[in-house]
Amino acid sequence: MLSLLILTKGDSFSMRRFSGVLILVLLLVALAFAQVQVATVTSTSPFQLRGANVTPSQGVPSWPVMPGDKIKAGSAPVTVTFPDGSTITLAPGSEIKVTQSGATPVVTLLSGSASYTLKTLASVGLVADGAVTPTSLTGVLTLAGQKAAGGWWTTGHTILVVAGAGAIAGLGYGIVQATNGGTAVSPSQ
Helix, strand or coil, X not given: CHHHHHCCHHHHHHHHHHHHHHHHHHHHHHHHHCCCCCEEEEXXXXXXXXXXXXXXXXXXXXXEECCCEEEECCCCCEEEECCCCCEEXXXXXXXXXXXXXXXXXXEEEEEXXXXXXXXCCCCCEEECCCEECCCCCEEEEECCCCCXXXXXXXXXXXXXXXXXXXXXXXXXXXXXXXXXXXXXXXXXX
């Protein structure tokens, strides 16, 4: 720094060199702190992302997830979707932390339980009381001392979610049939 103050007009080469080095250092620092989105998160009810309360509303279908983010589900499940289509669904009240190891996203279960659907066995790293090596593309993460059936993903909840999805699809079909049947009537008749 002192040498910078002593520079005179004749030292323009040194000043350009110093400026170039300073710009390079600033660019490297900016790149080191730049974060890349690793996933998106969606839910039908309020949840926490990075410690902030998020209330889902119309027009905002999903929120970005960056490395180091913590996500805590509220009263409804929260779905985290990765670029390859793999998903992690947190049970209500559950919490995860999303990090990255190289190019691979890593999900660490902090509390509760979460189900996963992976595109490949190595597409998302899974951690629950240590690294988890999935043997199937779908499964449930729980912490030690917890049973998967003791959490939110019980047989009853799973059937309820599947039945609810079927009922919604049936309701949509019924509405389509009700609005598409019969002859058209003009209000002037």
